[in-house]
Every structure is written in structure tokens, then in C-alpha cells.
Amino acid sequence: MSDQRMRITLKIWRQAGPQARGEFRTYRLDDVNPHMSFLEMLDVLNERLIAQGEDPVAFDHDCREGICGMCSLMINGQAHGPLKETTTCQLHMRHFRDGDTIVVEPWRARAFPIVKDLVVDRSAFDRIMAAGGYVSVNTGNAPEANTIPVPKDTAEKALDAAQCIGCGACVAACKNASAMLFVSAKVSHLKLMPQGHPERQRRVLRMVAQMDAEGFGGCTNTSECEAACPMGISVENIARLNREYLRAELCRES
Amino acid sequence: MFTVASEPLDGHVPEGPLPEKWDSYRDHLQLVSPNNKRKFEIIVVGTGLAGASAAASLAELGFNVKSFCIQDSPRRAHSIAAQGGINAAKNYPNDGDSVWRLFYDTIKGGDFRAREANVYRLAQISPKIIDHCVAQGIPFAREYGGLLANRSFGGALVSRTFYARGQTGQQLLLGAYGALLRQADRGQVRIYPRHEMLDLIVIDGRARGIVVRNLVTGAFSVHLAHAVLICTGGYGNVFYLSTNAKGCNVTATWRCHRRGAYFANPCFTQIHPTCIPRSGDYQSKLTLMSESLRNDGRVWVPKKPHDPRPPNEIPDEERDYFLERRYPAYGNMVPRDVASRAVKERCDAGYGVGPTGMAVYLDFRDAIRRDGIEVIRSKYGNLFDMYQKITGDDPYQVPMMIYPAVHYTMGGLWVDYALQSNLPGLFVLGEANFSDHGANRLGASALMQGLADGYFIAPYTVGDYLARSKPEAVDASHPAAQEALKEAQERIRRIQGVNGKRSADSIHRELGMLLWDKCGMSRSAKGLQEALEGVRALREEFWRNVRVVGLGEQLNQNLEHAGRVADFLEFAELMVLDALHRNESCGGHFREEYQTPDGEALRDDENFCYVAAWEFTGVGEPPVLHKEPLKFEAVPLQTRSYK
Ligand SMILES: Cc1cc2nc3c(=O)[nH]c(=O)nc-3n(C[C@H](O)[C@H](O)[C@H](O)COP(=O)(O)OP(=O)(O)OC[C@H]3O[C@@H](n4cnc5c(N)ncnc54)[C@H](O)[C@@H]3O)c2cc1C
Numbered sequence: 015m016s017d018q019r020m021r022i023t024l025k026i027w028r029q030a031g032p033q034a035r036g037e038f039r040t041y042r043l044d045d046v047n048p049h050m051s052f053l054e055m056l057d058v059l060n061e062r063l064i065a066q067g068e069d070p071v072a073f074d075h076d077c078r079e080g081i082c083g084m085c086s087l088m089i090n091g092q093a094h095g096p097l098k099e100t101t102t103c104q105l106h107m108r109h110f111r112d113g114d115t116i117v118v119e120p121w122r123a124r125a126f127p128i129v130k131d132l133v134v135d136r137s138a139f140d141r142i143m144a145a146g147g148y149v150s151v152n153t154g155n156a157p158e159a160n161t162i163p164v165p166k167d168t169a170e171k172a173l174d175a176a177q178c179i180g181c182g183a184c185v186a187a188c189k190n191a192s193a194m195l196f197v198s199a200k201v202s203h204l205k206l207m208p209q210g211h212p213e214r215q216r217r218v219l220r221m222v223a224q225m226d227a228e229g230f231g232g233c234t235n236t237s238e239c240e241a242a243c244p245m246g247i248s249v250e251n252i253a254r255l256n257r258e259y260l261r262a263e264l265c266r267e268s
Numbered sequence: 269m270f271t272v273a274s275e276p277l278d279g280h281v282p283e284g285p286l287p288e289k290w291d292s293y294r295d296h297l298q299l300v301s302p303n304n305k306r307k308f309e310i311i312v313v314g315t316g317l318a319g320a321s322a323a324a325s326l327a328e329l330g331f332n333v334k335s336f337c338i339q340d341s342p343r344r345a346h347s348i349a350a351q352g353g354i355n356a357a358k359n360y361p362n363d364g365d366s367v368w369r370l371f372y373d374t375i376k377g378g379d380f381r382a383r384e385a386n387v388y389r390l391a392q393i394s395p396k397i398i399d400h401c402v403a404q405g406i407p408f409a410r411e412y413g414g415l416l417a418n419r420s421f422g423g424a425l426v427s428r429t430f431y432a433r434g435q436t437g438q439q440l441l442l443g444a445y446g447a448l449l450r451q452a453d454r455g456q457v458r459i460y461p462r463h464e465m466l467d468l469i470v471i472d473g474r475a476r477g478i479v480v481r482n483l484v485t486g487a488f489s490v491h492l493a494h495a496v497l498i499c500t501g502g503y504g505n506v507f508y509l510s511t512n513a514k515g516c517n518v519t520a521t522w523r524c525h526r527r528g529a530y531f532a533n534p535c536f537t538q539i540h541p542t543c544i545p546r547s548g549d550y551q552s553k554l555t556l557m558s559e560s561l562r563n564d565g566r567v568w569v570p571k572k573p574h575d576p577r578p579p580n581e582i583p584d585e586e587r588d589y590f591l592e593r594r595y596p597a598y599g600n601m602v603p604r605d606v607a608s609r610a611v612k613e614r615c616d617a618g619y620g621v622g623p624t625g626m627a628v629y630l631d632f633r634d635a636i637r638r639d640g641i642e643v644i645r646s647k648y649g650n651l652f653d654m655y656q657k658i659t660g661d662d663p664y665q666v667p668m669m670i671y672p673a674v675h676y677t678m679g680g681l682w683v684d685y686a687l688q689s690n691l692p693g694l695f696v697l698g699e700a701n702f703s704d705h706g707a708n709r710l711g712a713s714a715l716m717q718g719l720a721d722g723y724f725i726a727p728y729t730v731g732d733y734l735a736r737s738k739p740e741a742v743d744a745s746h747p748a749a750q751e752a753l754k755e756a757q758e759r760i761r762r763i764q765g766v767n768g769k770r771s772a773d774s775i776h777r778e779l780g781m782l783l784w785d786k787c788g789m790s791r792s793a794k795g796l797q798e799a800l801e802g803v804r805a806l807r808e809e810f811w812r813n814v815r816v817v818g819l820g821e822q823l824n825q826n827l828e829h830a831g832r833v834a835d836f837l838e839f840a841e842l843m844v845l846d847a848l849h850r851n852e853s854c855g856g857h858f859r860e861e862y863q864t865p866d867g868e869a870l871r872d873d874e875n876f877c878y879v880a881a882w883e884f885t886g887v888g889e890p891p892v893l894h895k896e897p898l899k900f901e902a903v904p905l906q907t908r909s910y911k
Pocket residue numbers: 313314315316317318319336337338339342344345346347348349350351352353354355436437463464465466499500501502511512513516517519520556675676697698699700711712713714715716718
């Protein structure tokens with residue numbers, strides 16, 4: 015693989031605070047190593063800004079392994095950038111070309127207000143989860159683990175949904191800023207696992223109500239969320255959520 | 269350099285035979301009546317496996333809990349990144365596992381530097397953790413019959429590791445996070461994300477609260493409570509490059525240490541053998557390739573030094589499967605410290621591969637031939653994908669290249685059997701305590717320990733403390749609280765005021781290189797002496813020359829980082845001193861002067877069979893060493909062998 019250095023122009027959204035006016039600012043980097051991750055490139059930029067006495071670019075990140083869901087970034091209009099099933103922190107500069115201009119923006123959604131620069135407030139997700147994204151079991155009274163067998167395929171399917179990292183790319187990618195993929199992933203996971211059954215109805219009703227209260231948009235089935243999801247979570251989960259919701263509504267009325 | 273306390277330190281291990289200690293301890297606990305529980309406030313700092321499970325369980329009991337973390341959501345604590353699995357003595361595979369065997373493996377794996385009673389309790393509790401996590405709906409891997417599946421990890425001859433693909437930590441943490449949010453929904457827990465603990469408030473010798481900074485607004489505040497639980501993870505990032513998340517830090521534990529809590533065995537750090545080698549000097553972190561890969565991957569180097577051929581062109585007879593050669597009984601599954609040193613030995617001798625020569629192969633060719641590509645994909649798919657994303661190479665086609673990296677810290681705040689520090693009211697859980705892993709942790713045991721601490725130990729021992737000690741009411745105007753608040757504010761202002769030329773990151777990087785070089789995989793008295801001087805010089809450099817840009821009254825990540833680097837620079841000196849004082853090799857602590865003729869660690873049980881718990885006396889001042897003698901009654905001291 016080539017070790018040739020790349021020249022990259024960055025247009026980055028800068029916004030001093032939640033109420034401040036934001037704008038794009040342009041930065042040029044002449045010495046980008048193709049093996050760098052995207053965030054390492056921003057680290058290099060920030061080192062330069064600090065040396066110049068300028069405020070470094072704020073962006074969320076932590077694990078840098080694609081699992082904590084902290085990193086975000088719209089890269090050239092795509093949530094987490096151009097690579098399929100890849101978070102921003104796992105995106106490497108070898109996927110860009112020498113001379114490229116890259117536009118970097120925060121997640122944009124009414125329910126995710128901007129904190130600073132590229133950092134947004136995703137606490138709405140926690141509040142949705144608090145409304146039912148769990149099995150209500152207190153520590154200490156669980157039965158022996160092998161009491162309830164779970165078919166291998168079921169467990170695998172549940173994990174496919176449960177592996178959602180809560181990054182919010184689905185919301186950012188959706189023209190309606192809908193959180194349906196996020197909510198459906200948790201509802202599906204706990205619908206598939208037998209331990210989730212007793213609270214099925216209450217869970218889906220409460221989580222959907224909270225999602226609506228947070229100001230996320232409705233789903234119009236464009237599947238942009240699935241395309242942007244770094245974990246490859248399928249829109250089948252949304253169909254399952256809709257079924258669960260309908261079922262719960264029917265049970266409620268009867 | 270340090271003074272030694274005259275009295276030995278007491279771990280408060282209960283009397284009685286080992287298997288009965290925990291039960292009899294619980295039988296004699298004092299309980300808080302249900303009506304009184306709501307009168308108690310408990311602060312839990314950290315929302316990883318230890319913190320989230322403790323906060324949720326204490327809230328379920330009726331205590332009022334405040335939970336703090338630095339990320340934007342409790343779900344993003346570093347535990348989320350744990351890959352391979354969690355141990356438990358279930359003996360489902362019928363391969364001879366038992367509580368005793370898990371206990372024995374952990375004591376031996378830790379190279380006889382852990383407290384027997386704690387480790388036994390951990391093994392006893394382990395099956396209940398799996399029961400609880402399954403009840404939470406965690407989608408563990410299953411066999412076709414629908415029952416739970418297991419795999420093997422290093423340092424064990426049985427399969428006792430439960431897993432959810434390579435995302436076990438994520439699934440366990442989301443379970444604990446759900447439990448935490450459920451209590452938040454009930455109003456029993458208040459959650460403070462993006463809040464950093466900057467000091468501990470000690471009143472009348474007891475931990476009574478914390479000072480935090482809101483990372484979004486920069487505002488400081490005081491939170492008081494009847495007990496404080498520190499669950500803030502490990503300090504591996506003192507080395508700058510590690511497999512830890514970028515935010516992992518020593519600040520919370522170090523601040524407690526400065527307020528009087530002893531720091532135990534800081535030099536016991538774990539270097540993990542299988543990580544992706546570094547690729548350049550911009551590198552911001554290293555990525556682990558889970559130990560579970562050694563179940564099917566074979567580690568090798570060419571028999572010829574500096575062999576230029578691509579790996580697939582090197583025939584079997586010209587490959588050196590050096591772990592299998594040196595350790596025929598455990599082969600590729602030797603514990604981490606042993607594997608890491610063997611890798612380093614081969615690379616230092618000129619057999620390393622890759623552009624830098626600082627890597628060895630981890631090869632799946634034989635496993636793919638044996639089981640087929642689909643079986644391998646189903647076990648490790650996400651890890652292989654991660655490897656490919658980072659390196660651009662496809663491990664289904666060519667062997668992975670790996671090299672050891674800093675991964676875990678066995679050292680931490682000293683705690684007794686109740687997980688309470690020497691400061692009453694201060695409890696320390698998870699990786700933040702010096703814990704149950706002695707001088708080396710076995711794979712898949714950190715998740716087990718974090719959840720044992722949080723779900724099943726602290727809820728009992730914290731209640732007992734509250735019932736016995738009946739702490740009086742205090743408010744934020746208390747002079748000790750105000751003093752801590754002022755000091756924390758002052759420290760931030762001082763950092764901002766230096767206005768020098770170097771970023772905190774560049775100083776952190778330099779510290780990391782120094783420590784990796786002189787206090788990393790192998791250590792010597794001479795190198796450690798140099799490291800002591802180097803650390804002091806860097807600390808001076810920091811306070812003379814650091815530059816922090818931006819305001820303190822808003823989100824300012826470079827200010828946050830600078831504060832953490834300042835603490836690493838104080839802590840590093842203690843870590844190096846601890847390594848220098850321990851004139852033996854054990855587990856992850858390898859002193860070049862103390863090795864057997866064939867290069868294995870040489871312990872000195874005569875002189876060092878103790879926990880080194882350090883008391884703070886001032887920055888750069890000689891600390892006081894408190895020794896907690898370790899007694900091995902159930903497993904007699906013996907030389908660790910994996911041959
Ligand atoms: C890549 C990787 C893979 C691993 N895989 C495994 C595995 O397969 N099996 C296994 O057993 N172990 C594994 N480990 C080890 C294990 O993940 C950790 O030891 C364990 O998760 C630590 O949990 P914890 O709850 O103690 O701390 P953490 O999960 O690190 O949580 C720390 C918490 O403290 C908070 N915090 C930190 N500082 C402050 C502060 N100053 N103020 C406020 N809050 C603060 C953080 O926000 C966070 O919520 C792995 C580790 C790594 C790095």
C-alpha cells in the first residue's frame with residue numbers, strides 16, 4: 015500500500031456554543047498519512063491549531079474501535095463517511111484521494127442540539143432507553159442461566175439488533191430525523207429473547223411515546239438509516255417494531 | 269525514596285474456612301431497615317460494568333444514588349469495548365471446571381500476588397453473574413440445543429468463557445446500563461453524564477462527597493453523600509498508547525490517593541500480546557485483537573531472522589511456532605504476560621516481521637482448513653473486520669500481524685475484603701481497585717470482577733458500612749467541601765495560566781514513550797532510575813510549558829485532557845517507584861535482574877509476598893509504604909509453570 019502523503023482540504027463546521035452562530039471554516043493539511051484514521055487526522059489539525067493559539071475543533075470520540083458510539087460526524091454529507099458499516103473512528107485516510115476536499119459537519123437533528131462544533135447532545139437516546147429498554151429484573155433473583163433454552167438462531171438475531179452502538183447515525187442520515195431504527199433495535203432484541211416477553215407491550219408503547227416526545231421525525235421507509243448504520247442493523251427491525259406496536263395497541267384497546 | 273510503615277496493613281479477611289468466608293461474612297452484616305434506606309445518599313463515580321451494576325443494585329435496594337461519568341451517556345463507558353468474554357465456573361462443558369479450579373487458575377495466573385479470600389469469593393459469585401445477565405436478556409452465544417456456549421481463554425485448561433461474538437463487554441454493559449436507566453426512570457438514580465470528578469471530599473476522616481466539573485458548561489459543583497464508590501476504571505493511558513479508550517484516566521483514583529486513600533501495586537500493569545502494531549507517530553491508540561483469537565490462531569515467526577518472504581510463502585518447517593515450542597502444555601493459550609514476553613524476545617532477537625520488525629504472525633490458516641471459513645467467520649467475524657479496516661489486510665487470506673500493547677492495570681486503590689479503602693466510606697470497584705488479579709489478570713476475568721463487585725459485593729458491604737457508621741448530616745458549606753472545591757478550581761486555573769508552548773498531548777506522548785521504554789514489558793533498576801528523573805523533568809516541563817487554548821466555561825476538551833495529563837505525571841512517579849522497589853519478577857512486572865536461566869519470571873516470596881499500598885505525603889515527596897502480607901493457605905506458593 016502506498017505511503018505517499020496526501021493533501022487534504024477540510025471544511026469544518028465551527029460553532030462556539032449551543033446558541034452561537036456557526037459557520038464553515040477551511041483548513042489545509044499537506045502531510046496526511048494514508049494509514050491515519052480520520053480522527054487522527056483531526057488530532058493532527060488540533061495540534062496545529064493549539065500551536066497557533068486557536069481553539070481546537072471539538073468532536074466526540076472515546077474507544078476509537080467502533081463500539082462505544084461516541085464518535086459521529088457527517089463526512090461529505092454521509093453519516094460516518096463513505097465506507098459501509100464503518101464508524102468515523104474506523105475510517106482511514108486511505109479511502110480518500112490526494113487533493114480531496116472533505117466537508118465535516120455535526121449530526122443535524124432537532125432532537126440532537128449542537129453543544130459545540132461537531133459535538134451534539136444525544137441524551138434523548140438515554141431517555142428513550144429509560145422508558146423501557148431493559149428487562150425489569152432485580153439483582154439476586156435470577157433463575158439458573160440454562161433454565162430457558164434459546165435457539166441459537168434466535169440469540170444470533172437478537173444480537174444482530176442488540177449490537178446497536180447508539181451513535182445516532184440513523185437519525186442524522188434520515189431526512190425526517192427519525193429514531194425508528196434505534197428504537198426498533200432495542201425493541202427487536204428484547205422481543206426476540208424470551209426474557210423480554212413479559213414487558214413486551216409496555217416497553218414498546220413507552221419507548222415509542224418517549225421517542226415522539228423528544229421530537230424525532232416519523233419514518234417514511236427510505237432506509238437511509240440502514241445504509242448509514244455502522245453496525246449494519248437492518249430495517250427489518252423497524253417492521254418488527256411496527257408489528258409490536260400494533261399488537262400492543264390492539265391489546266391495550268381490548 | 270520512601271519510608272515503610274511499622275504496622276502491617278490488615279485486609280479484614282473474615283475468619284473461617286475459605287469456602288465459608290463470604291457466607292459467614294454476609295450472615296453477620298448489619299442491615300439498614302427498608303425505611304431508612306431512602307435517607308442515605310450514595311455517590312457512584314463511573315458507569316462501566318462496576319459502576320452501572322453497583323448503582324443499579326443499590327438503587328434497587330432503595331438507596332438514593334447519584335451516578336457520574338465523563339462520556340455523553342453512561343452506555344459509553346470503556347467496558348463497552350471488551351471483546352472476548354466473561355469467565356464463570358459453571359462447568360457446562362463438563363470438562364472439570366469448578367469454583368475451586370477458577371480460584372486456583374486466578375491465583376496462579378496472578379503469580380501469587382492476590383488475596384486468596386477475595387479470589388475465592390469471585391469464583392463463588394461467578395455463576396450468579398451469568399444467571400443475572402441471562403435474565404436481563406443478554407444474547408450470549410448458544411449451542412444448537414439452545415443452551416449457553418463456552419470458549420477458552422489463556423491460563424486455563426477448561427472452557428469457561430461466556431461470550432457474545434466479539435462484543436461481550438458491549439452486551440454486558442448495555443444490560444447494566446438498562447438496569448441503571450430503569451432506576452433513573454423510577455427516580456432512584458440521578459445520572460450526571462459529561463461530569464468529571466476532580467476531588468474527593470473527606471470529612472472527619474470519612475469520604476463524604478466529590479467535587480465535579482460539568483464538562484459542557486465548565487461549572488464546578490459539590491455533591492455530598494454518605495458513601496462514595498469509585499468505579500472509574502484503569503490507568504493504562506499513563507502509557508499514552510494503550511488499548512484503552514481515549515478518555516480513560518487516573519484522575520479520580522489519584523485525587524482520592526491525594527486525599528489519603530492508599531494506592532496499591534501501581535507497577536502491576538498488563539501488556540496484552542495480541543494487538544495491532546503501531547503504524548506511525550500520529551498513532552492515537554492501539555487496538556486489541558481479542559485473546560479468544562488464540563483459540564484458533566497460531567502464533568509464529570520465520571525461523572530465519574529478517575526473512576523477507578511473504579508469510580504464505582514460508583513453508584511450515586521454516587516457521588517457529590514459538591509459544592507451542594516453549595510451552596507445550598498450554599501452547600498458544602499461555603497467560604498474557606508470558607505470551608507478551610515471548611513475542612518481545614523473538615522480535616528483539618531479530619525474528620520479528622512487518623515493516624518495523626516489531627510484529628509476529630497470528631495465523632488462522634490451519635483453523636480455516638480444519639473448520640472452514642464460515643465457522644471462523646461466525647466466531648471472530650467482527651474482529652477480522654476490525655483488523656481489515658485498520659490495516660487494510662484481509663486476515664482470512666494472510667496472517668494477522670500483532671504486537672503487545674498496554675491493556676489493563678492490576679494496580680489500583682487499595683481495598684479490604686469489603687472493597688473499602690483505608691478511608692472509611694470510600695469504596696472502590698472494578699479495574700479502579702487493586703483487585704483480585706495479583707500481578708497478572710487472566711483473560712475474561714475483568715468483566716467477571718467488575719460485575720461481581722457491583723452486583724453482588726458492594727450492595728452488601730456498603731449497606732453494612734452505612735448501618736454501622738451512621739454518618740452525620742453535612743452540607744456543602746462545610747469547610748472541607750469548600751476547600752476541595754477551591755483547590756479543584758484553582759488547579760484548572762493554574763493549568764490555563766501556564767500559557768506555554770507545548771500541547772498537553774505532546775507531553776503525554778513523551779511520558780508514554782518514556783514509560784513504555786523503561787517501565788513497560790521489561791524493567792531494570794537502572795532504567796527505572798532514569799524514568800524517575802524523566803518523569804519529574806516532564807512534570808516540570810508541563811507546569812512551565814503547557815499550552816491550553818480556549819475558555820474554561822464551556823466544552824473544552826484540551827483543558828480536560830491537560831488536567832488528566834497533570835495527574836498522570838504525578839501518578840507515573842509512584843508507578844515507577846513501585847516497580848523499582850519490587851526487587852523480583854512476578855506476572856506483568858518483569859525485572860531483568862530477576863529471571864531464571866530460560867528467561868522466566870523469578871519471584872521472591874521471601875521478601876515480596878505482600879501488597880504494596882502507598883500513602884501520599886506530597887507531590888515528589890517520599891511516600892509511605894504499607895505492606896499487606898499475603899498468606900497462601902489453600903494454594904501453597906509454587907513456581908508458575910505453563911510448560
Ligand atoms: C479493548 C479491551 C478489551 C477488553 N476485553 C475484555 C474481555 O474480553 N474480558 C474481560 O474480562 N475484560 C476485558 N477487558 C478489560 C475490561 O473491559 C475492563 O477492565 C473493565 O471493563 C473495566 O470496567 P470498569 O467498570 O472498572 O471501568 P470502565 O468501564 O473503564 O468505566 C469507567 C467509568 O468511569 C468514568 N470515569 C472515569 N474517570 C472519571 C472521572 N474523573 N470522573 C467521572 N467519571 C469518570 C467513565 O466515564 C466510565 O463511566 C478489555 C479491555 C480493553 C481495553
